[in-house]
Structures are given as C-alpha cells and as structure tokens.
Amino acid sequence: MLALLSSAARHARRRPGGALLAILGVALGVAVVLGIDLANAASLRAMELSVERAAGRATHSVVGSPDVDERLLRTLRADLGLRAAAPVVERDVALSPAESTAAPAPDEVLRLLGLDPFCEAPFRPYLASAESGFAVDLDRFLASPDAVLLGAETARRLGVEVGARLDLRLGAERRSVELIGVLEPRDGFDAELLRGLMLCDIATAQELTGSLGRLTRIDLVLDDGPAGEAQRAQVEALLGPGERIESTGARVGTLARLTRGFRLNLQALSLLALVVGGFLVFNALSFAVVERREELGLLRTLGATRAQVSVAILIETGLLAGVGVVLGLVLGTALGAGLVHLVLRTINDLYFSLEVGASTLAPGSLGKAAVLGLVTSMVAVLAPLREALRIEPHRALQRSSLEQRAQSRARLGLVLGAVLLILGAAVIAAAGRSIQISYAGLFAGLVGAALIAPRATDLLLGLAEGPLARLLGGTGRMAARGARRSLSRTSVAVAALSVALAASLGVAVLVTSFRATVVTWLDSALVGDVFVTSPSLTATRTTGSIDPSLVERLERTPGIVGTQTFRGRVLQTSVGRVQVIGVGIDRARFERYLFAEGSAAIWDDFAAGRACVVTEPLAFHHGLSLGDEFEIESPGGALTLPIGAVTRDYASDSGVVVVHLELLNGLLEDERLSSFTFEVAQDASVDAVIAGLRERLAPDEDLQIRSNRSLRAETLRVFDRTFAVTSVLRALTLVVALVGVFSALSALGLDARRELATLRAVGMTPGQLWRTLSTQHALLGAAAGLYAIPLGYALAWCMVAVINRQAFGWTLLDLEPAYGAVATAVVGSVVVAVLAGAWPARRVSRSSVVEALRDE
C-alpha cells in the first residue's frame, strides 16, 4: 500500500499542475459556500440580536395598530396582576451632525429604547449592574427630560463621553439629548445586545418621539404551559381595536421572513458555485486517474487488488480535498467578512436597520462547508475510480475503449438529462408559492442541461467540422475532430463552463430586465419636481411624521404650482401588519400608476375612500385579487374596503396597501404627513425652488429636500447596491468554471504531448501546431458559450417569471436581451479556452520532439 501511495505522491510531484487545480477547485467551491453562509448567518444573528436587544426576556408583547394606549399597562398590572409587564417606546433615530442636513451614514443610526426602570428587572438584565440594581444614576435618568444612556462600546465608537450632548433626528425635527451614563456590559453577549442601543426613560422617549400616552408595545413575561395560555386569553380580552398579543419568537421570524427571498437567492447562487466547483473537482480528479490508467493497469498486473488501488486513490483524493477544504475555509472566512457588509447594507437599504459586530466564526458554517467540500470530492472521484478499476490487469486501457465509453456515457447523459429537464420543468410548474421547490426544479433542470451538454457540444462541433475544413484545410478538420474526440475528457469541464456561463447570463438578463422595469416604474412613480420627506433611516421607507402646517408654509415658496401629499403607517390588517400609504393625489397622478390588474377607472371610488389599491407583492404573498375585501384596523375601529386595483411597485417586496390620504387621516385621527412633492412652474428653476424651500425651514426642522433627478439616481444607486453581492457571486462562479476549463484543456494538451510531437515529426511547424490547438480550444469554448445562450435565457425566464415572483412578488415588464452579457459569455469562454491551449502548445513547440516521442 505504501508503494501505491508513494507512486501517487511522485505522480503529483511530477505533474503538480493537476494536483494544484484539484485543490483550487475544492477550495473555490468551499470558499464561496462558506462565504455566503457566514454572511447569511451574520445577518440572521444581527436580526436575532436586534429583537433580543429590545425584547430582552419578554415572552410576549402587546402591539397596536399603529401603537398601544399606555393605560392598557395599568390595566394589565392592576386588573390581571401581571407584574412582569413593561412599557416600551422604540424608534430608530439618527445622530445628526450639527448644522448639516446631509443624510446620516448608516452606522450613525441608533435604536432609541424608552423603558421604565421600575418594570425592567425581569426583562433586560444587561441594564442592571452585576452587584446592585440599576447601573446608573437613577434620579437623573428619571428626572432629566433629555437624559440618555449608551453602551460603553457604542459611546467609544461615537467618541462621546458622559456629559456630552447628542443631536438626534426624529422625523422632521432635531432634538438634543444628554449622555448621562454609559453601561458597561458584563460579558460579550451583553456587549452585543447593547451595540447601537440608546436608552432613555419611557417618558423621555414619548416626549422625544411625540407619542405622549402611547407605547410602541408592552412587553410581558407570561408563564409556560396552560397557565400562560390562560394569561394570554385574559390579556386578549382586554385589548382594544387594532391591539393584539404576539410572541417575541414570532418577531425574529417576521424579520427573517422579510429578507428570506433575498437570502435564499444568495444561498442558491452559492450552491451553484459549489456545483460548478464539484464539476471542477470531478474533472481534475478524473483526469488524474485517466492519466494514470497505464500505471494503474501495471500495478494491477503486478498483483495490486482493486481494493488496494481504490484505497490508495481515495487516500490521495482525501488528502488533496483536505488541503483544498482548509484553503477554502480560510478563503471563505475572508470572503464572508467582505460579503456580510454587502448583505447587511442591502438589508439596511431595503428592509430595516441592522448592525453586526465583528464577524464571529460559526463552527456550524465551517463544518457544513468542510463536509460539503469533502463529500463532493469523494463523490467526484467515484466515477473515474470505477473506470480505472475496469482496466484489465493484462493491458492498459486503450483510447478507443475510453472513447467508446465516453460516447455511451454521452448517450446515457442525453437520456438522463432530458428526463431531468422535463422533471425540472414539471417541478417548477407545480411549485406553487414555494421558492425552495422552484429552486429544486431549477437545479434539476440545470443538472439535466449539464448532462446534455457533451452531446450538444459534440453536435455543434460536428456542424463546425465541414466549414472549418473548407476554411483552414487539414488543420481545421484536425481541430474540429480533436475537439470532438477530446470530449471524453473535457466534457465535464465544458458542461460546467456552460452551466456557469448560463447562470451568469441568466442573472445578467434578470438584473438588466429588472433595472429596465425599475426605470419605467420610476417614470410612473416619481411625479412632481421636488420631493420633501422626513429623513428616513432605510432607503426605501418613509414613515416619518410631518406637521401639515409645514406643508402649507413651504408651498408658498415662489415657483411652486402644485402639491401632492403622502403618509405611511404600519397598521394591523386582515393579512397582518402592513404599511398603509395614504396618498393625497389627483386623478392625473393616479392614472400614471402601472396597473398589473384593474385600472385607473376606479379613481372615483378610490378618491371617495370606497376602494383601496394593493401592490403586486402584497397581492401575491397573500393571494389577494380584485374585489377581495381588505380590512384595516385602527384606533378608530376596523375598516373594510374592496381591492380596486393591483399596481406594480418595486419599493417594497413585502407590499403596501394604498388608500386616499383623507381616509388614512380619518383612521389615525390626525393629519400628519410622511412626505410630499411639489410641482415647479415651467419657467422656474428646480434648484432655486429647493434653495427657497430650505430657507423657509426653521433651524430645528430637518427635512430631506431633493429633486426628482437626485431621487431617481438614489433609487437606482440602491438598486445597483442590492445586486452588488449578486455580481460578486456571479463572478466567483465564472472564475471557478474558467479555472476548470483551463485545467481540463491544459491537462489535455499535456496528455496529447506525444500526438503533438508526431505531428511535429511529420512536418507540422510550431505555428501550425499553435493554430491547430488554438482552433480546437476555441471551438470547445465557443461550443460551451453557444450552448449557454439558450440555457441562460431559459434560466432568466425562470428566475423572472417564477423565482423572483415567489421571492419578492414582483413581475417584470419585459425580458431584456442583455447582448453585452451574451458577447461576454461567448468571447470570454473562447479566450480562456485558447489561453488554456497556449501553454501546452508552447511547451511542445519548444521541447524536443525526440524527447516527447520517447516519453511514453
């Protein structure tokens, strides 16, 4: 056995390229999967911490629509005897740089948590010191109307000390607060919980957020089991309109569900990288075995049993895969650290503010990636091992039988591939709303397409043979034949390249189409010339609160000829908590909506508050359609409206419901606004109007005033940022595939050294040799690229029409051709294939023909 292993080791030393490429294949596959997994795990942990930070040990919370009357707390404590009940006011606030209206950087957003220290003991232990009750000067905390606390680490990061004054942005207003103490965490977990938290007394928070008498929620610790159920029922009996009780576990679930589609898409892309990496490993390892078929035949002749040869090869593979996995774990950890920022930035842009500390190494993620890498490698080596063991001990395996087997494998691949394609299509058609099932169908289809790839490539190369022979004579024919005959050893790499190119092309088509749709949607959604909003802490949400008198004052600015107003609040509805947007718009503006179902003909009912409009994602996620009754709960009672139309909207993938502003004001019993737009007279300058508006703002009024153009640019910037992580993964998958093709083709060239030397001996010049090899490789690259085009478009259609809809509820207007991506796919694969041939061609051209002929 030792002799077998030494033979393998010497082989690897003599041909280090093959071993290195196998290691690289495993490493890249493992790195991508681990990187994404770490980034996803970090964002999930950030969500958990964000809930834990605020909820502490509460088991349940009472929430309202939109908030809870604080008198309920007294009722719960007095009437039900619930001592473990604590009031909470919670709100994202931004630290405002003094004298500036610039948008806050994401890391300056804090979670303001207003608490009642007397009720807190059972809830948030990090607020208490280890030895004695509350960790700071309680008198000042309660008595001072602007006293706040920060975690020690947050204070250090912001560079503020006790006694410092901090400017906060709260909706349209700026407020100044005083840091009266810092909380020293007792351990690393507390430190995590305190990160990005600003604490104050409940009354202070109510005053700061303008919600006197109202609470964001009431936290409860209910008993376990039937007693808890009974308590829950008692609480429920006391709740008013729009109020309900929910478990805190459900809140983590809600956050996770919001970003589920996004995270799942990332995971699928990382799995694709692993599949492509698996192909690469398969290719490198099977090549290593095929290359040694004669040696293995000899070993078998000398008495090595199949088991001995198998064990030796498996040990060799295990060692190579082991090195690859370790390298992959290191690379993946670094990649994860980079990706987590991209992922969190997107979550911050699209969903809610999140913060994560130094990325922690999750043993689960590391283990999962390592096992995946090792298992893929072992599975990858099984087929070539079986091939090698078929070698009759008395003779080495001949090329002709290799080719025959490759051909019968290709036939089998065609049948299996066709079955998988049909199965995949059927699964996707039957997937309903399940994105996981759709992905399973998509993967089945992709594997099917990969299985068909060798046959399809063979067909394309066969078609190329005649024209090439006419064009280039014998060299052309030899190149086409050589490419076809090499498929026994390159088909896996070519299939992997096709699939990777198709995936890359598919994603490019998706992103291009999506962007084109968003541009069209922006044209319809962005009317007016100047947008005014309270500063928003996430890029696509406006839930701020602006006094309507401010609008009246601002619209007197010269040059303004029209105003439209908007208001957004999250309310309890018949399909859960949903953003309800009230729009104070006219008929012309309503007619510009991109209706997916229904039309602007319902304007009269809409304007009269007799119908609502839901966005596509909301309709999709909750199975809503025209005419369905939609119920909105509010302090003023529940209201039921028919759905008059469904519109396209790409601002929120959880969906919103749109009603007329007057209706929403009536429900909320006040007339505050979130944003408004001004139309500017044709002869007036938008910039001058914006300057005029800014002059009219008092120093403590903080509004974002932007032109249509800048808002549009900002939206597209957020869009591009959202897909940045996708682009990184696409590039990684392509790199993995290209490394595979490079390794397969350069190894093939080296393996054909003797054949090439014969050509040189019978009169082929180095230039002719280079041209033949380049043409042969270019053909393989082009075949892979061409096969990828229909596959890429099919994939794009699937992602747009099925997966994207399931993940986000969006449909796109059109599928854009993305010619640039097509050209990149074909040209890229040809270039890489040609480059892969350059090294062996150069080696053979430069080395002695005599040596090469003697080498076998």
Next chain:
Amino acid sequence: MTAPEIHNTGGPAAVQTHGLVRRVSEGGVEREILRGVDLRLERGEFVALLGRSGSGKSTLLNLLGGLDAPDEGEIWIDDQRVDTLDETARTVLRRRRIGFVFQAFNLVPTLTVLENVLLPLELDGRADRAARARARELLVDVGLGDRADSFPDRLSGGEQQRVAVARALAGEPALVLADEPTGNLDHETGNGVLDLLERLVRERGVTLLVVTHSAEAAGRADRALEMDDGRLVGG
C-alpha cells in the same frame, strides 16, 4: 556551397554528414552520444544501421530527420545543408523531403487512415484531388484500400505500421528514415512490413535508412552500418 565528398561513388549523395557530434548533459556531466560521425547514403540506397542499445543509432536518425540539431558537424540532404536551418525551415524540409516510420507507429488517433496518409501533404497545402487519389493508391499498395475511413485504433499493429509506411511515402520524399519499424511487431508481421517498405522504396528510388537490431532485416539492405559508442564502425 557544395557538400564535401565522403565515400564518393560517383553521383550526388542523398545524405552526407561530416564530423557529427551530439552531446547531452546529465546531472551536470556532459556525455557525447555521437563522436564525429561521417556518413554518405547514395540515392535509392537501402542501408541498415545496426548497433547495441545506447550506441547512438536513433540519435543519428533524429539528426538526419531534422528532429534534433547537432552540436558540431554538418548534415547535407540532396546538396542542401540542414544543420544550419532554423526550426521552421527544418520542419518544412522534413515534410517535403523526408518520411518517418517509427517503432510505435505514431499515427494521429483523431484522423482517419486516409487523413493520416495525407497529413504531410495537408500540412504543406498540397492535399488536392490528385494527392488524395495518390494516397488512396498508396493505401491499396499497402493492402489497406478498404480501411481508408477507419480510425487508427481500429487497426492491428501491423496494419497501423503499414499506414505509417504509406504516410512516410505520401509526400514523395527523397529519404525515408525508419527507427526499428518492426520492433513492436511479431516476426511474421514485421517481415511483411519490411517487405512492403523495401518494395515501395525500391520502386520509387527512395533512399532508406533503417535502424534495426535484426540481422535478418540487415541482410535485406544494400549495405549495413554499425554504430558503437557514438562512432560508425562498419560498412
């Protein structure tokens, strides 16, 4: 410039070498494989080259075929000095003037039998209709007229070597170099291949140099040369 005369028998020589030296470096030590070889082959002559393994036979053959270059000395083929040519010029000379027959056949597995035979002409841009007809005739001559469209790995060893003989002659060369052409074949098949090779070169007046260990093969030749430790010692 004309070739120096060695063993001049009257007419111009097909091959002449003068003071050929070839050295190789092994582990930092230089070793002379050829130590000043002077050789003259007449046109249409069939010469056998004998010698022990490692005596330098194949090295001499490779130098004559332009597959390798000497460290010292001159090589003339049909009044053209070969050792001073660059790689590409040597390659062009090889495909136009020299045919090779190897011990291991060395057919190109991705080409059919006919395409293998046509290969030197194809590379030289001469594979026209007439050339194809000649290649088919050659295949008939070597007894493989019905296997033109087969791939090499479908043929037996003897059949493959017969294709190699046809390939060596397809470009109408002046010189055929055969390096142990029967070494991989059984006695009977080997004799058959030698019969064929001898008949075809004699019919065409082509010079043939055969490296062999077989006294029987050497017995067919017009002349037998022997190499020992890098020097020609007989003939």
